[in-house]
Amino acid sequence: MAGNRTADELLKWGLEHAPMTEDGQSSVTQVTSEIAAGRRPDLQDPALYNAIMGKSEAQMMQEELGVAVDMSRSETDRLTALDNFEMLIEQVDNANTMESLQMWPVFLKLLQSHQEPEIQVQAAWVVGTATQNNDKAQAVALHHGILKVLLPLLDAHKPELRSKAVYAISAILGHHPAAVAQFAEFGGWEKLNHALADSNLGVRRKVAFLLNQLLIQDPLESSESFDETETGKHSVPNTQVVAKDNGNANMPPVPLEQGPATKKIKVKHPDVGRALVEHGILDSLITSLLPEGSGSLAVCNGQAVRSDIDYDEKAVQVILTLTGQQRATLPLPKAKLQQLVQVLRGPPVDKISNLQTFAEELGVDLKSVDALEKKTE
Incomplete structure (x- = not known):
């Protein structure tokens, strides 16, 4: 049978080609009457339908x-x-x-x-x-x-x-x-700052990745209109627009695509960069990357955090994303950033590699390091 037949066509075909009983009656008709008379309890079991048709x-x-x-x-x-x-x-x-x-x-x-x-x-x-x-x-x-x-x-x-x-x-x-x-x-920012000293490096990596994603999605100069009076209220977007007069006055309204459900509550996006600075998260990230960093920020279960290149890449990316954004002046920890610049220009963690700097080991362009240094002036 053709693969594009609909279920109705298949049913019709099945009824037409069902075998006949000795008295000339369709076997389908006979079985149907037996089910109606209660003589086929085996076919009344819902599990049979599920076995044939499958569960949703x-x-x-x-x-x-x-x-x-x-x-x-x-x-x-x-x-x-x-x-x-x-x-x-x-x-x-x-x-x-x-x-x-x-x-x-x-x-x-x-x-x-x-x-x-x-x-x-x-x-x-x-x-x-x-x-x-x-x-x-x-x-x-x-x-x-x-x-x-x-x-x-x-x-x-x-x-x-x-x-x-x-x-x-x-x-x-x-x-x-x-x-x-x-x-x-x-208190989520405090929780994430605490998590940057987690005893599991996998958790630290995920936190650093999350922080960078939040910075990227933060609309610093959003082109979206925002009405402060609507804060916290549900905004129901207009889902129809009346078609322009093009000679057909009876043309029905044209539906518009709904906006994301995450934008229906009119809340201004918090300033993520400022939160990272004010809650000490930026400071924690920098400290974790310094060779002479203090406490659990620089060490994880006896292992230097800097030896985990995956974490290092993510942490440095957060710092570069934050300091590279065009935002209002933030009280950056300039002294620690200067230390980080020197570390990035210093030798790689893997002494065996042919790379010359820690920045190269992390895949960071030295121009980005130069730009970071300017932020410390």
């Missing part, structure tokens, strides 16, 4: 979440269910279905399962996957108060949980001014 992904999400919250099941079963759920909501449509299926409150409770850190890890992973690059899910998660639950996890005992919490927070904050504002209100 919404059904699978409900079933997996049902296992995840079932305290009578083993932790292994529950973790597997959350892992399966995470794979399902990689599809944006499925992630957006979580709201209509009333699943967000369930995940808030899972994130607070303090006696089950492994469950918390998987729940944070789901939240991050559901909201990453998904403005609708970001807005919904923020509405449910997700940040208030995620931020305390940055102090969790389990490193993997702290790491997944940063991942989820990053996804929530992406291009979401209202979320960044709420994050600041809940």
Whole structure:
């Protein structure tokens, strides 16, 4: 049969070509009458339909979440269910279905399962996957108060949980001014500064990456109009526009594309650069890169932080992004920046390489180092 036949055409074909019984009746008609008379209970089982047609992904999400919250099941079963759920909501449509299926409150409770850190890890992973690059899910998660639950996890005992919490927070904050504002209100900058001294370098890397992303998305000279009187209120965009008179007076209104759900709440994007300076985050980043840095900022579990090139690259990028932006004068720690300039021009960490400077080792153009030095004058 042709591959492009519709389901109706296939059904019609099946009825027309169904075998006949001895009395000349269609076998389909006979089976239908038997089902109606209750003589075929085997065909009335809903599981049979699921076996033939397959379950919808919404059904699978409900079933997996049902296992995840079932305290009578083993932790292994529950973790597997959350892992399966995470794979399902990689599809944006499925992630957006979580709201209509009333699943967000369930995940808030899972994130607070303090006696089950492994469950918390998987729940944070789901939240991050559901909201990453998904403005609708970001807005919904923020509405449910997700940040208030995620931020305390940055102090969790389990490193993997702290790491997944940063991942989820990053996804929530992406291009979401209202979320960044709420994050600041809940003491998020202080939490990130503390995380830069985390005992796990993986957490530090994720924090540095997040900081750079927040700086990049901060509209320093935004062209977007902003009405201060609308702060905190939902703005409902006009979704229709009347077509211009082109001789057809009966032409219906033309629908306009909705704006991102993350911009429906009119909140001015917080000044990320200023926050990084005022909360000591810039100072912490610089200190972690200095050979003679102090305390846990320069050392992680006995290892010099500067020996982790991945972290170094991300940390230096935050500093260069911040100091390279055209913003109002900030009280930069000039003395420490001068020290960093000398470090970047100094020898690489890997003495065996053929590179001449630490900047080259990090892939930093020396012109950027020159520009950074000018900021210290």
